[in-house]
Amino acid sequence: MIVNEEFLGKIRRDFALNLYEVKLWTALLSRGISSAGELSDMADVPRSRTYDVLESLERKGFIVVKPEKPIRYMAIAPDEVLLRVSKRLAEEAEVRANRLNNLGSSDVLAELTLLYKQGVEPMQPTDFSGTLKGRHNLHDHISMLAKTAEKSINIVTTEDGIIRKAKFLKPVFEKAKDRGVKIKIMAPINDLTKESLDKLKDVAEIKDIKGMDSRFMIVDAKQLMFMLMDDKAVHPTYDIGMWVNTPYFAGTMQNMFDLAWKQK
The missing domain is CATH 1.10.10.10 (Winged helix-like DNA-binding domain superfamily/Winged helix DNA-binding domain)
Structure with missing residues (x-):
């Protein structure tokens, strides 16, 4: 055969x-x-x-x-077979989700958290950096950074990027705003992005951006995440981002963002 x-x-x-x-x-x-x-x-x-x-x-x-x-x-x-497999996978996913939810109040999570804190203490500032591959992982990390934000979240993104963020990240931005975090977004404003930007205008200040095809995020002028690939040219599976936790570099990028923001 x-x-x-x-x-x-x-x-x-x-x-x-x-x-x-x-x-x-x-x-x-x-x-x-x-x-x-x-x-x-x-x-x-x-x-x-x-x-x-x-x-x-x-x-x-x-x-x-x-x-x-x-x-x-x-x-x-x-x-x-398709019906059976769909049902089985849904049941397995529900079981796994319930198991993970139950870990939230368990001794296992407390022990894992203790291990993490003990491991973090001796780390150097340069250790707080990493490369992320795959758009799903990029969104997860952006979400995590937004959850830790205390003062500010500043984002520069593309047409497709702002559409994705409005779809996947608005709830996280809403919670950040409720904590008093100031959110600013620079993205292209046009017919393609208008609907997505309308969804975000109640949680963020938004300004139009032209001539800058970039994607990055600055949190509290301390953490920076920037994407290395053109999101129109790369498959989502192979999209790559870099995350660094360095006030020196992030602060410099924040100053550049502020300058560009004032000029818009």
Whole structure:
């Protein structure tokens, strides 16, 4: 059986299967009903692994074992499998979320926090820096910085950047404003960004920016996060940001931001 490798890769990602699982499942889909030996040959999966993998597929709801000798396996319609997998993943996510929520008041979190504080104490200022990859991780770190802000959050961003921030970060900005944090944003104001900027105007001062295709954030003139890639040219998975906790550098960038703000 010849199946496009790109197609197999997509199935692996979408259905959270390993390589042997996806090979045997697609082989069985093409046959309807088959034995482990036949599937092993068709999918090019070692026979010593085939039974274990088929058992895993059965547990996950992808196939059915027929009660006969020799044992044979029957495929389940893909649309039914999709419903089963969606339900299973939702249930697993709920269990994991509840478990993590319960950690908030547990001894485990207290011990982890103690370990973190003990590790932070001997760190040098230059240790408080790092590289982040992937837009999801960038948003998470921006959110974390906003949560720690005490006085100010100043942001320079692009058309796409302000749309994303209005969508994902407004609740964090609202809480920062409630704490008395002053938020200023410089972003392009045009037909594409108007709706997003309208959502943010009640939590931040906003000014138009032209001729500066940059993305960075300054918090309390102490912490700085800046993006290294053009967000129009890079896939979100490969977007990269740098975070530094240095009043010297962040303070310099704050002065530049203030100067640009006054000129707008």
